[in-house]
Amino acid sequence: xxxxxxxxxxxxxxxxxxxxxxxxxxxxxxxxxxxxxxxxxxxxxxxxxxxxxxxxxxxxxxxxxxxxxxxxxxxxxxxxxxxxxxxxxxxxxxxxxxxxxxxxxxxxxxxxxxxxxxxxxxxxxxxxxxxxxxxxxxxxxxxxxxxxxxxxxxxxxxxxxxxxxxxxxxxxxxxxxxxxxxxxxxxxxxxxxxxxxxxxxxxxxxxxxxxxxxxxxxxxxxxxx
Amino acid sequence: xxxxxxxxxxxxxxxxxxxxxxxxxxxxxxxxxxxxxxxxxxxxxxxxxxxxxxxxxxxxxxxxxxxxxxxxxxxxxxxxxxxxxxxxxxxxxxxxxxxxxxxxxxxxxxxxxxxxxxxxxxxxxxxxxxxxxxxxxxxxxxxxxxxxxxxxxxxxxxxxxxxxxxxxxxxxxxxxxxxxxxxxxxxxxxxxxxxxxxxxxxxxxxxxxxxxxxxxxxxxxxxxx
DNA sequence: AGGTCATATGACCAGCAGGTCACATTATAG
DNA sequence: CTATAATGTGACCTGCTGGTCATATGACCT
Numbered sequence: 305x306x307x308x309x310x311x312x313x314x315x316x317x318x319x320x321x322x323x324x325x326x327x328x329x330x331x332x333x334x335x336x337x338x339x340x341x342x343x344x345x346x347x348x349x350x351x352x353x354x355x356x357x358x359x360x361x362x363x364x365x366x367x368x369x370x371x372x373x374x375x376x377x378x379x380x381x382x383x384x385x386x387x388x389x390x391x392x393x394x395x396x397x398x399x400x401x402x403x404x405x406x407x408x409x410x411x412x413x414x415x416x417x418x419x420x421x422x423x424x425x426x427x428x429x430x431x432x433x434x435x436x437x438x439x440x441x442x443x444x445x446x447x448x449x450x451x452x453x454x455x456x457x458x459x460x461x462x463x464x465x466x467x468x469x470x471x472x473x474x475x476x477x478x479x480x481x482x483x484x485x486x487x488x489x490x491x492x493x494x495x496x497x498x499x500x501x502x503x504x505x506x507x508x509x510x511x512x513x514x515x516x517x518x519x520x521x522x523x524x525x526x527x528x529x
Numbered sequence: 530x531x532x533x534x535x536x537x538x539x540x541x542x543x544x545x546x547x548x549x550x551x552x553x554x555x556x557x558x559x560x561x562x563x564x565x566x567x568x569x570x571x572x573x574x575x576x577x578x579x580x581x582x583x584x585x586x587x588x589x590x591x592x593x594x595x596x597x598x599x600x601x602x603x604x605x606x607x608x609x610x611x612x613x614x615x616x617x618x619x620x621x622x623x624x625x626x627x628x629x630x631x632x633x634x635x636x637x638x639x640x641x642x643x644x645x646x647x648x649x650x651x652x653x654x655x656x657x658x659x660x661x662x663x664x665x666x667x668x669x670x671x672x673x674x675x676x677x678x679x680x681x682x683x684x685x686x687x688x689x690x691x692x693x694x695x696x697x698x699x700x701x702x703x704x705x706x707x708x709x710x711x712x713x714x715x716x717x718x719x720x721x722x723x724x725x726x727x728x729x730x731x732x733x734x735x736x737x738x739x740x741x742x743x744x745x746x747x748x749x750x751x752x753x754x
Numbered sequence: 755a756g757g758t759c760a761t762a763t764g765a766c767c768a769g770c771a772g773g774t775c776a777c778a779t780t781a782t783a784g
Numbered sequence: 785c786t787a788t789a790a791t792g793t794g795a796c797c798t799g800c801t802g803g804t805c806a807t808a809t810g811a812c813c814t
Contacts, residue, residue, distance in 0.1 A: 512733030
């Protein structure tokens with residue numbers, strides 16, 4: 305966590321620093337990020353930087369709390385259109401609303417997903433607990449869905465979590481990577497074509513998870529050697 | 530591509546260099562790999578390194594051709610157990626046999642997938658053509674599957690490629706990451722539990738892609754706002 | 755023997771990294 | 785106005801990076 309001096313700063317200055325950090329992490333990831341460049345681009349001195357933060361990971365930690373705040377703020381006045389959604393409808397709504405957020409903050413999203421899911425996969429357990437936490441929420445959702453008979457009980461929960469996580473990340477990465485090439489990313493995301501693509505993707509996932517156990521068993525027998 | 534001098538080297542020496550490079554890239558990726566460390570660990574001098582390679586990317590290029598050779602060698606005497614498999618059975622066989630290979634060369638696999646799929650997603654188009662090439666093969670496979678009526682025609686081909694690629698990578702990453710924690714990775718991969726997990730994952734994918742168009746449409750209507 | 759050519763070496767270079775610190779500036783309090 | 789505490793600064797440090805190059809070694813040929 306950043307030191308107190310950082311939070312004493314005028315908002316404008318803080319935002320400039322955060323913005324420079326977002327740019328840096330989005331372009332270079334965490335390991336290759338340069339404190340010197342962050343310092344240059346935020347118009348503060350090297351000494352000040354170390355008066356605000358422990359090191360660059362500390363800056364990244366702050367970005368995590370920034371995105372958390374912005375996300376709760378964004379979701380505050382967003383509500384599912386229909387109160388009686390099943391789990392998959394709810395997941396679909398979550399993904400799509402999440403994509404709206406990502407599109408609104410593409411660099412912030414890129415910075416965080418790059419560090420957490422690309423670098424973090426390999427250089428280890430620094431953010432493992434963080435990923436665990438988000439997995440727990442998904443897990444609960446799936447357990448509920450099973451109770452409601454929406455998810456095939458032969459699909460074990462860990463697996464379903466992995467599947468939904470994988471797709472959530474894949475779609476997010478796809479949106480950011482492809483979207484950055486468009487001139488108007490927001491328009492592109494909301495276009496019928498893009499929405500249809502996401503829809504179809506989620507349906508493929510949904511149908512996979514929905515299938516009944518009997519189908520799974522008969523299919524499993526097919527390829528047993 | 531490495532220079533001629535490299536290929537003139539005695540095999541033993543070459544292997545030591547390749548091995549050091551694999552270790553380095555597996556642990557640090559491409560951008561953070563250190564030529565100095567590679568040089569130290571392979572017992573050659575700095576000057577020799579630059580007589581063999583242009584730079585570290587050149588070394589990585591060589592690793593790509595190494596894995597290609599090893600893979601064709603590995604697959605040479607592997608044949609699908611049943612000549613009359615459908616596309617999904619074939620894909621499943623490919624994935625599983627591929628996992629055997631990955632397990633046999635975990636560091637090489639980690640080095641390459643880390644650079645191509647984790648770093649490569651962000652710092653751009655250096656290896657884009659390479660990923661394209663492997664996507665083309667998948668694409669052809671899926672088109673054939675559609676002709677045979679095995680894949681739902683409402684699933685567009687690009688999407689199916691993305692889905693199969695995503696899973697192929699996700700499973701590979703899962704095997705490497707989890708497998709590295711085991712004392713006997715080969716035993717772990719071949720265990721009934723791990724195999725079942727992969728099986729279930731692939732079935733979820735398969736069922737998603739297999740569903741008929743009519744199912745998709747009726748399901749799509751369900752959530753149309 | 756002398757000569758030639760591929761190979762091997764490590765000291766050396768400039769550049770940038772993360773991080774420190776003595777000092778300058780500004781704000782607050784008495 | 786003075787004393788004190790908080791904040792700001794950039795020159796400077798060490799360590800590592802990718803990369804070069806003059807020089808040394810030794811295999812092969814005539």
